[in-house]
Amino acid sequence: MTHSEVIQSVSNWFKLKPDVEIVTRFSYSFPVPDIQIQYTDGTILQIECKPSNATRREYLTGLGQTIAFYRHSDKAYLALPSKEFSSMEDFLWPNFVGIILVDGSNVAVFRDPVKPKGIKPKIEKIKRGYAYYRDLKINEIYSVLLELKDSSYTVQNDPKKVDDVIWNGLQKIRNWKSSPKSNVLNTKLLLRDLKLFDFSMFQVTEIGKELLAMDVGDSEKLKAFFRKQFLIDGNYIDIIGIIQELNDEYDWFESTNFFVDLLSKKILQEKLATQRTNVKRDLTDIIRIFKELEIISSWKRFNNKNGKYFILWKNILNLIKFR
DNA sequence: TACAGGTAGAGGATTCCAAT
DNA sequence: ATTGGAATCCTCTACCTGTA
Numbered sequence: 360m361t362h363s364e365v366i367q368s369v370s371n372w373f374k375l376k377p378d379v380e381i382v383t384r385f386s387y388s389f390p391v392p393d394i395q396i397q398y399t400d401g402t403i404l405q406i407e408c409k410p411s412n413a414t415r416r417e418y419l420t421g422l423g424q425t426i427a428f429y430r431h432s433d434k435a436y437l438a439l440p441s442k443e444f445s446s447m448e449d450f451l452w453p454n455f456v457g458i459i460l461v462d463g464s465n466v467a468v469f470r471d472p473v474k475p476k477g478i479k480p481k482i483e484k485i486k487r488g489y490a491y492y493r494d495l496k497i498n499e500i501y502s503v504l505l506e507l508k509d510s511s512y513t514v515q516n517d518p519k520k521v522d523d524v525i526w527n528g529l530q531k532i533r534n535w536k537s538s539p540k541s542n543v544l545n546t547k548l549l550l551r552d553l554k555l556f557d558f559s560m561f562q563v564t565e566i567g568k569e570l571l572a573m574d575v576g577d578s579e580k581l582k583a584f585f586r587k588q589f590l591i592d593g594n595y596i597d598i599i600g601i602i603q604e605l606n607d608e609y610d611w612f613e614s615t616n617f618f619v620d621l622l623s624k625k626i627l628q629e630k631l632a633t634q635r636t637n638v639k640r641d642l643t644d645i646i647r648i649f650k651e652l653e654i655i656s657s658w659k660r661f662n663n664k665n666g667k668y669f670i671l672w673k674n675i676l677n678l679i680k681f682r
Numbered sequence: 683t684a685c686a687g688g689t690a691g692a693g694g695a696t697t698c699c700a701a702t
Numbered sequence: 703a704t705t706g707g708a709a710t711c712c713t714c715t716a717c718c719t720g721t722a
Contacts, residue, residue, distance in 0.1 A: 491685075494716070538718060544684065615713065640687055647715070658713070660695075
């Protein structure tokens with residue numbers, strides 16, 4: 360089994376459980392698990408997946424990764440095919456690492472983890488299995504991040520100022536007159552979810568620095584960068600997968616509204632967000648950024664109002680080919 | 683504090699219709 | 703048949719406000 364096949368099987372298995380409300384690759388902080396599960400009671404489970412026929416060393420790396428998950432989860436599991444588990448069992452003894460065995464679509468918990476003592480995980484409940492996003496265009500995200508870098512001395516000395524700095528950055532590019540609080544917050548959440556700024560250390564992340572080192576004028580490069588951040592780190596790739604499923608199922612949709620309705624329902628079915636989340640509202644902005652990044656086409660109409668969005672695979676294949 | 687939801691109206695797409 | 707452009711319809715953005 361490949362890495363992504365293991366992820367698929369385990370994800371599908373958890374989605375069937377009625378008390379599981381979110382199954383996603385997305386998480387707020389490092390280290391990023393292959394799968395994060397959230398139960399209705401708020402319990403968070405993080406899982407590292409390993410494929411067949413990897414080196415023995417790789418399984419041990421997975422073990423280490425799994426242990427690190429206790430920074431942010433209640434339970435941590437290593438998922439791997441049973442053949443590989445039996446040859447590695449002697450080494451996978453730490454009982455605070457749970458083991459999930461995967462063979463094709465068969466999934467079984469071999470052992471549940473015993474909660475380790477001496478560490479208090481910082482649990483961050485999530486509401487969506489994808490990045491929170493409102494309003495901003497990519498060059499605006501860049502500008503705000505640049506402002507944060509330019510004022511890093513101020514922010515480091517007085518973290519409370521971070522809001523002012525962001526608002527200043529926004530003022531330079533937008534005519535927003537009111538609601539600074541809401542707009543600043545929306546911006547912060549996006550920077551966090553795209554892993555561009557670390558709000559626990561109050562500094563630009565390595566990925567953020569990568570962005571700032573780029574030439575703003577090179578819009579193609581900028582777009583490529585943000586495609587990766589939104590699709591991979593923001594986990595919008597799962598939404599793309601669902602759009603493709605709908606496109607396969609329907610020749611066309613009677614309106615954008617009808618399409619977005621179907622899409623939001625499917626996202627909920629796939630447990631990418633909680634039932635309480637207004638996915639449809641999120642999608643208006645998500646579709647906007649998909650178009651800006653040339654991840655999907657504009658709404659292509661066929662006759663009177665029937666139409667669909669096409670996924671521009673040529674622009675994103677490089678991101679998913681070898682995962 | 684931490685997100686979430688709403689909407690006017692610009693601007694784009696399509697249709698309609700008359701003129702060439 | 704084709705074109706121009708006015709009328710109409712639809713989509714989407716940019717900004718605004720609400721809630722726990």
